[in-house]
Amino acid sequence: MKNAFIRAMYYRHACKLFDIDKKIGETDMRAILEFGRLSPSSFGMEPWRFLVVRDQKLKESLRPLCWNQPQITTCSDLVLIKSIVAPLAPGSEYSRSMLSRRNLPKEKIEAYFKIYDDFSSRKLVTEGLFCWGSRQCYIAAANMMTGAAMMGIDSCPIEGFEKDKVEALLDMDPAHEELALIVAFGYRVNEAPEKIRLPLEEIVEFR
Template identity: 75%
Template sequence: MENREVFLKAMQERYSCKRFDENRKIPKEDLEMILEFGRLSPSSFGMEPWRFSVVQSQTLKERIRPLCWDQPQITTCSDLVLVKSILGPLAPGSRYSRDMLSRRDLPKEKVEAYCDLYDTFAAHKLATEGLFCWGSKQCYIAAANMMTGAAAMGIDSCPIEGFEKEKVEALLEMDPAKEELALIIAFGYRVKPAPEKIRLPLDQIVEYL
């Protein structure tokens, strides 16, 4: 099977699984591969704003579930991945941004110019949409790669936005000055076949200019 066919098959078979097989656990090496898919994802300016908290404790899942509209996938999944976006480190002039932009072997003057460009960009984001809005967009890139990669491995997933953000963050004792919760992804194995995938045809969503 060609690479594109493998990817297409994963996209066709991936769906938002609402209930998982509670008796099946994702092997450690497979879970780490899914997380690696997220780690290797692209991000604006290479800031890699995502951070992943993997919830495996059933007790903690049960505490999180009421804050997620009581959705069954929270407690039936094998692993619950909380995708967070860092905030303070993304601020213009931060040590983190300097370190991230200095990782490549570039002349000092080019690094400084790139840092100045980033500071201008980040200051604009901070003043307009906010750093969390910008950071969470990058998190969604990582989330998509994790879910598609998981599907290629025969592992199901469900992206979740239906949660009480502030309450989940409080439960996890997150520092809102440092990071915020972007979305939650449940990973595991389906208990029944996926429904038919329904999407608009290409000619309704694509134009060539």
């Protein structure tokens, strides 16, 4: 298990060019989306929403808004990970319904609502709801990419895009949801470059 995971970590790299003729099978793509769905989120709010773009014309319209990166048009499935925004607000109907799923007794649920409202109010002031939501989208993205690598599927996380323009092209309502990150999935054309990372000693401290 440990070896399989570490192999996947080495296999995964930010793939710059995908084989345009090799498409990901439906079952494999559903598994990748499932890895995202099963990811942890703050208060279990599951703020991520996945828009899977397979249409070549739409990919071509997106590419100039994404620093003209070839991954956009050569990948098999381009997953735009959006974070919901307004539904995360304190007191929202969405937060109530998500928190109520736990089947807790009424007084416990009421207390839970209050904890959520206090916490999300602080987030609203300190970093904003989109920032809070999108940090969790990144966790989903990481699970999807490593899970894909375990199945021999390549990926590239993409932050190089003009957010406002992509959101406008997709008719997104920024009050409701915003674009957090794009992840391209497909199959590599070129071999992965050597992994470059700082040594553990430089990034870890034990106390």
